[in-house]
Amino acid sequence: MNEGRRLLLTGTDFMDKRLIQAFRVRLLKWFERNRRELPWRKNRSAYRVWVAELMLQQTRVDQAIPYYGSFISRFPTLRKLAAAPLGSVLKTWEGLGYYGRARRMHQTARFLDAHHGGRFPRSYEGLLALPGVGPYTAAAVGSLAMGLDLAVVDGNVSRVISRVFAIEDDVRAAKGKKLVQHLADRLLPVGRSAEFNEAMMEVGATVCTPRGPKCGECPLKRVCRANEAGLVEDYPLRRPRRKVPHKVVGAGVIRKRNGDLLIARRNEDAMLGGLWEFPGGTKEEGESIRECIRRELREELGINVEVESELTVVKHAYSHFTIELHAYWGRIRKGRPRAIHCSDYAWVKAGELRKYPFSRADLHIIEKLEARKIRQP
Numbered sequence: 001m002n003e004g005r006r007l008l009l010t011g012t013d014f015m016d017k018r019l020i021q022a023f024r025v026r027l028l029k030w031f032e033r034n035r036r037e038l039p040w041r042k043n044r045s046a047y048r049v050w051v052a053e054l055m056l057q058q059t060r061v062d063q064a065i066p067y068y069g070s071f072i073s074r075f076p077t078l079r080k081l082a083a084a085p086l087g088s089v090l091k092t093w094e095g096l097g098y099y100g101r102a103r104r105m106h107q108t109a110r111f112l113d114a115h116h117g118g119r120f121p122r123s124y125e126g127l128l129a130l131p132g133v134g135p136y137t138a139a140a141v142g143s144l145a146m147g148l149d150l151a152v153v154d155g156n157v158s159r160v161i162s163r164v165f166a167i168e169d170d171v172r173a174a175k176g177k178k179l180v181q182h183l184a185d186r187l188l189p190v191g192r193s194a195e196f197n198e199a200m201m202e203v204g205a206t207v208c209t210p211r212g213p214k215c216g217e218c219p220l221k222r223v224c225r226a227n228e229a230g231l232v233e234d235y236p237l238r239r240p241r242r243k244v245p246h247k248v249v250g251a252g253v254i255r256k257r258n259g260d261l262l263i264a265r266r267n268e269d270a271m272l273g274g275l276w277e278f279p280g281g282t283k284e285e286g287e288s289i290r291e292c293i294r295r296e297l298r299e300e301l302g303i304n305v306e307v308e309s310e311l312t313v314v315k316h317a318y319s320h321f322t323i324e325l326h327a328y329w330g331r332i333r334k335g336r337p338r339a340i341h342c343s344d345y346a347w348v349k350a351g352e353l354r355k356y357p358f359s360r361a362d363l364h365i366i367e368k369l370e371a372r373k374i375r376q377p
């Protein structure tokens, strides 16, 4: 039996000192040689780490890179972000999804500007006390930008730990999460938190991937219980997911005689709050799409509309449900729009729609309009 195997099988305490040491040494050596050059690893400040971490919470690295570049060049400092209107922040974020992140980021920037002189507090407790900052973000900013000894646990880290220690709990549930955090805290070498946290996230993102992990190239293969047992793909253990609800949504592409189109701004406390949309909503049971659009526009904007032909159908998946969005052309029959169940509305030229921030599903409608060269039925 080689040294690695002996380390793995020592006793029942899988966190014995030799294992911890072997884990750290192998991981950090590997990271020295395999560290990717990523834009947020240059000129690292608390602000830049914070922006990158929020983007990466729900987005893959390759998708986040261009957004990070344009976000930082548009808002190079926290104060510039705080001074910007929410609409321009959402516009820069457009297409990245999970828009609550952009809204929270904007609120936090304004709070820091108003109460902390535009700077981040330099303790975990201080970071955690900020509005919109949870334990993950506080640990990421604290360790990566300030060198505080805090272990960061994201989805990648959680997967690596669940496999290395063959955790028998669901690591998405409270008990499993607590155990993973405890193990990450124990593994963290004092004084090297930034490097260690990045190495953990990197190995999870590039080697210990959700499917087809490259165990042969993995620095942790000799200390990994799932690998030892040949059960790599069984971890992390999961409870079966609940069925994702599906919604059918109707939206009106309402136009004036001069071709201007009606758009509405969603209430800020709603999902996708602050974004613009072609007005509409979820179809109720027994209702047709046309009836749904007529009802929604009456409730949302106080107008009676004539629903004409279908423009397009968009299928889109959010984190907790999927939608099928039916967009129909329409005209106002009676009434003038008022912002009743939305925060604002506007008549815009079709060629100017792109100036407003929209969700991805509505962007598909805009693409359809552009592909048809805004032809009307």
Ligand code: SF4
Pocket: 160, 163, 164, 207, 208, 209, 213, 214, 215, 216, 218, 219, 220, 221, 222, 224, 225, 226, 227, 232
């Ligand atoms: S050996 Fe395989 S399962 Fe274990 S940490 Fe490495 S890549 Fe993941």
